[in-house]
Amino acid sequence: MRADAARNREKVLVAARELFAEQGFDVPLDEIAAKAGVGPGTVYRHFPTKQALFQAVTEARVSAMIASAEPSADAGADLFAFLGKMADEATAKRDMSDAIAVPSELRDSLHATLGGLLARAQEAGAVRGDITTRDLVALMKGMLQSMHEGANPAVLLQIVLSGLQSSRKP
Amino acid sequence: MRADAARNREKVLVAARELFAEQGFDVPLDEIAAKAGVGPGTVYRHFPTKQALFQAVTEARVSAMIASAEPSADAGADLFAFLGKMADEATAKRDMSDAIAVPSELRDSLHATLGGLLARAQEAGAVRGDITTRDLVALMKGMLQSMHEGANPAVLLQIVLSGLQSSRKP
DNA sequence: TGCCAACCGGGGCGTGCGTTCCGTATCTTG
DNA sequence: CAAGATACGGAACGCACGCCCCGGTTGGCA
Numbered sequence: 001m002r003a004d005a006a007r008n009r010e011k012v013l014v015a016a017r018e019l020f021a022e023q024g025f026d027v028p029l030d031e032i033a034a035k036a037g038v039g040p041g042t043v044y045r046h047f048p049t050k051q052a053l054f055q056a057v058t059e060a061r062v063s064a065m066i067a068s069a070e071p072s073a074d075a076g077a078d079l080f081a082f083l084g085k086m087a088d089e090a091t092a093k094r095d096m097s098d099a100i101a102v103p104s105e106l107r108d109s110l111h112a113t114l115g116g117l118l119a120r121a122q123e124a125g126a127v128r129g130d131i132t133t134r135d136l137v138a139l140m141k142g143m144l145q146s147m148h149e150g151a152n153p154a155v156l157l158q159i160v161l162s163g164l165q166s167s168r169k170p
Numbered sequence: 171m172r173a174d175a176a177r178n179r180e181k182v183l184v185a186a187r188e189l190f191a192e193q194g195f196d197v198p199l200d201e202i203a204a205k206a207g208v209g210p211g212t213v214y215r216h217f218p219t220k221q222a223l224f225q226a227v228t229e230a231r232v233s234a235m236i237a238s239a240e241p242s243a244d245a246g247a248d249l250f251a252f253l254g255k256m257a258d259e260a261t262a263k264r265d266m267s268d269a270i271a272v273p274s275e276l277r278d279s280l281h282a283t284l285g286g287l288l289a290r291a292q293e294a295g296a297v298r299g300d301i302t303t304r305d306l307v308a309l310m311k312g313m314l315q316s317m318h319e320g321a322n323p324a325v326l327l328q329i330v331l332s333g334l335q336s337s338r339k340p
Numbered sequence: 341t342g343c344c345a346a347c348c349g350g351g352g353c354g355t356g357c358g359t360t361c362c363g364t365a366t367c368t369t370g
Numbered sequence: 371c372a373a374g375a376t377a378c379g380g381a382a383c384g385c386a387c388g389c390c391c392c393g394g395t396t397g398g399c400a
Contacts, residue, residue, distance in 0.1 A: 142312020
């Protein structure tokens with residue numbers, strides 16, 4: 001790989017990191033290219049599609065988060081800690097709210113991790129049993145998006161956490 | 171107003187009602203026109219913008235819902251009943267989830283109604299006091315959207331309702 | 341240093357959407 | 371029934387976006 005190619009690839013990644021964090025996945029690719037001081041064509045020579053670029057940018061952080069989900073003695077606390085971590089990330093950077101929604105292997109891993117944590121928490125009786133992984137993912141997706149619309153992230157998280165714990169209504 | 175004009179206006183409203191209910195606000199306007207057996211231009215002669223058509227379609231049901239929010243002795247039950255009604259509507263028709271988001275006077279009225287119910291429920295001590303109207307609206311928006319993504323609407327609603335009731339965490 | 345391959349920029353293509361325009365058809369009134 | 375106002379249809383416009391292509395440039399190896 002030529003030196004300038006590597007340099008440009010890096011410039012694109014830096015610009016994408018910043019803009020995805022600010023505006024989420026919906027930021028136009030031309031804007032990323034412009035911020036990187038590069039033409040759109042150059043972006044596509046390094047990343048075959050916009051999703052691929054997004055995945056490259058979010059990979060490190062999401063993988064780290066997934067890796068941090070190690071089971072402890074308290075399965076309920078594990079799940080809640082993970083959800084809290086996701087909420088924190090999403091509060092600071094707009095791209096975490098999209099990482100759970102934009103199609104990619106990373107997203108699937110994230111969903112799988114959530115499913116595993118949920119199942120263990122339910123076995124331990126810390127979370128109501130009638131919740132599916134789909135429910136949890138949908139709930140989190142809605143919550144993460146809401147955080148960028150003026151709502152109080154901490155309050156939203158607390159509502160969701162205590163809602164998960166409540167026993168089934170008659 | 172000419173007779174055929176009135177007839178076409180009605181055909182557009184019928185088609186829009188059905189398609190907005192099925193696919194939400196994002197349905198292309200050309201599709202509505204096609205289903206009504208009419209050209210796109212005709213739609214615009216009766217409704218100045220897509221939002222106006224959407225408002226005309228949802229006005230009746232949303233207004234009825236707002237009107238049904240009459241205060242009783244139990245302010246907490248009033249709020250929960252209203253949220254339940256919204257959830258039911260959104261489960262059946264995709265357009266209710268958008269009515270809370272698409273800019274219009276109707277949306278503002280809906281938000282105001284939610285704010286009023288929330289305030290009374292908080293005074294009565296039925297709902298935690300650190301929730302703002304913005305929080306509630308964001309929460310509902312996320313929940314309503316999630317209902318069309320495979321999640322179980324009843325479970326989602328119960329999570330939100332019990333989350334609202336929980337007292338503040340330390 | 342010279343040459344060739346690799347790479348670059350950005351104009352351009354295809355698509356989908358909301359909206360507008362205008363020649364034509366249709367309805368109503370006298 | 372005729373004339374004028376009114377409404378119609380759908381082609382066309384403007385815009386935004388993801389993505390591709392090509393003439394020109396640049397970097398690394400011999």
